[in-house]
Amino acid sequence: MSIRLGIIGGGVMAEAILTRLLASQLYPANSLLVSEPQSSRRDFLAETYGINVTDNNQTTLQATEALLLAVKPQILDKVTSQLTLDAVGNYPLILSILAGTPLNRLETAFPNFPVIRVMPNTPATVGEGMTAIAPGTQVKPSHLALATSIFEAVGEVVEVTESLMDGVTGLSGSGPAFVALMIEALSDGGVASGLPRAIATKLAIQTVLGTATLMKETGLHPGQLKDNVTSPGGTTIAGVAKLEEKGFRSAVIEAVKTAYRRSQDLGK
Ligand SMILES: NC(=O)C1=CN([C@@H]2O[C@H](COP(=O)(O)OP(=O)(O)OC[C@H]3O[C@@H](n4cnc5c(N)ncnc54)[C@H](O)[C@@H]3O)[C@@H](O)[C@H]2O)C=CC1
Numbered sequence: 422m423s424i425r426l427g428i429i430g431g432g433v434m435a436e437a438i439l440t441r442l443l444a445s446q447l448y449p450a451n452s453l454l455v456s457e458p459q460s461s462r463r464d465f466l467a468e469t470y471g472i473n474v475t476d477n478n479q480t481t482l483q484a485t486e487a488l489l490l491a492v493k494p495q496i497l498d499k500v501t502s503q504l505t506l507d508a509v510g511n512y513p514l515i516l517s518i519l520a521g522t523p524l525n526r527l528e529t530a531f532p533n534f535p536v537i538r539v540m541p542n543t544p545a546t547v548g549e550g551m552t553a554i555a556p557g558t559q560v561k562p563s564h565l566a567l568a569t570s571i572f573e574a575v576g577e578v579v580e581v582t583e584s585l586m587d588g589v590t591g592l593s594g595s596g597p598a599f600v601a602l603m604i605e606a607l608s609d610g611g612v613a614s615g616l617p618r619a620i621a622t623k624l625a626i627q628t629v630l631g632t633a634t635l636m637k638e639t640g641l642h643p644g645q646l647k648d649n650v651t652s653p654g655g656t657t658i659a660g661v662a663k664l665e666e667k668g669f670r671s672a673v674i675e676a677v678k679t680a681y682r683r684s685q686d687l688g689k
């Protein structure tokens with residue numbers, strides 16, 4: 422079978438996405454080709470998923486539908502300088518998940534190719550990802566449909582203008598790490614209160630998951646949900662008051678803003 426989707430960089434995010442593309446049967450294993458310089462990583466991906474692997478980025482350009490850029494933003498120039506685009510007979514859709522990397526830089530690196538800037542997140546691994554996509558100037562509705570189908574296989578998709586992508590990166594791109602810290606801290610609090618670690622972590626994870634599911638399914642405003650839990654003179658308001666005293670909400674807001682600014686800086 423021909424290669425339909427090429428991926429440059431076989432790291433964490435590439436694996437998260439390709440596992441779901443396989444599980445959803447959107448792409449069979451033999452239609453995927455990952456280019457990755459680390460031989461141990463290539464072997465792992467080939468043996469675990471049965472996909473095609475290579476150490477030559479150029480060969481991924483044979484992809485008939487799309488080429489996913491999944492390397493660190495800092496090495497984009499090195500990767501593109503090694504590609505010979507003139508030799509390519511077709512123009513697969515370029516999907517870049519590189520944090521901070523603007524469309525105009527990608528479109529300059531891939532002249533005449535349709536380019537979409539994408540920001541997924543790691544819950545994509547389990548099909549619960551949140552992906553934002555921002556189309557470039559050459560993108561047609563069929564390209565948008567293709568990008569949407571690929572990222573709907575890993576969760577939910579929203580289309581935004583590019584000016585919002587750094588904010589998206591600070592919130593949903595980096596957000597899984599912020600939520601993981603919250604879960605770890607909840608578990609630590611449980612242990613400090615005498616709970617065994619395994620039970621504390623189970624309680625913390627299910628509490629975050631259940632709260633998110635409740636808000637998603639009911640559309641409940643976060644403030645209303647908080648009010649519903651806080652009994653007058655009860656335990657929750659005592660905890661909420663402590664979070665306010667310690668600047669919890671301000672810390673989270675600043676974390677997202679700092680990640681947003683870092684994404685902006687990566688693009689400079
Ligand atoms: N990890 C995350 O939560 C998210 C990451 N991203 C973006 O995804 C991209 C990849 O991030 P991760 O998967 O976390 O990084 P990673 O470090 O796990 O994967 C990058 C891979 O690229 C490979 N690589 C290095 N040089 C290469 C070259 N010259 N040609 C081809 N491959 C090469 C590395 O060996 C590595 O396997 C980054 O641009 C990041 O901004 C976007 C959303 C979320």
Ligand SMILES: O=C(O)[C@@H]1CCC=N1
Nearest residue numbers: 520590593594595596
């Ligand atoms: O930390 C990073 O730069 C990447 C982008 C969003 C999540 N991880």
